[in-house]
Amino acid sequence: MERQLEELVLHVARALVDEPGAVSVTSSEQDQTTVIELRVARNDLGKVIGRQGRMARALRLLLAASSTKLGKHSHLEIVG
Numbered sequence: 384m385e386r387q388l389e390e391l392v393l394h395v396a397r398a399l400v401d402e403p404g405a406v407s408v409t410s411s412e413q414d415q416t417t418v419i420e421l422r423v424a425r426n427d428l429g430k431v432i433g434r435q436g437r438m439a440r441a442l443r444l445l446l447a448a449s450s451t452k453l454g455k456h457s458h459l460e461i462v463g
Contacts, residue, residue, distance in 0.1 A: 385410045385417050386439035388457060391449055392421055395442060400427035416456040419446065 389408045397403040403426040410417055421442075422430050432439045443459045450457035 385412075385419075385455075387453065388417060388419060388446060388450055388455075392419055392442065392446060392459065394395065395445065396421055396423060399430050399438065401430070402427055414423060416458055417450065418458050418460060420460045420462060422462045425463045428461070431461055 388408050393406060393408045396406045396408070400406060400423055405422075405427070407422045408419060409422075410419045412418075421431065430438070431442070434443075439459075439461055442461075446448045446457050446459050
């Protein structure tokens with residue numbers, strides 16, 4: 384199930400950035416919550432976060448909806 388969430392975040396993030404090859408996603412389990420870490424190139428960080436964090440909030444909302452459907456809890460961390 385974690386793999387499906389990783390693939391979702393990876394697919395969306397690659398569509399947003401200028402350097403899709405630099406995008407990577409890893410996940411780990413912490414206290415019954417899946418923590419998904421999204422890494423992008425430094426110059427693409429603003430594109431993933433968006434104005435006033437709107438894109439990051441949308442990514443987190445999409446991830447939360449998907450993980451709820453799978454019966455899990457998740458958290459997205461964006462790293463540049």
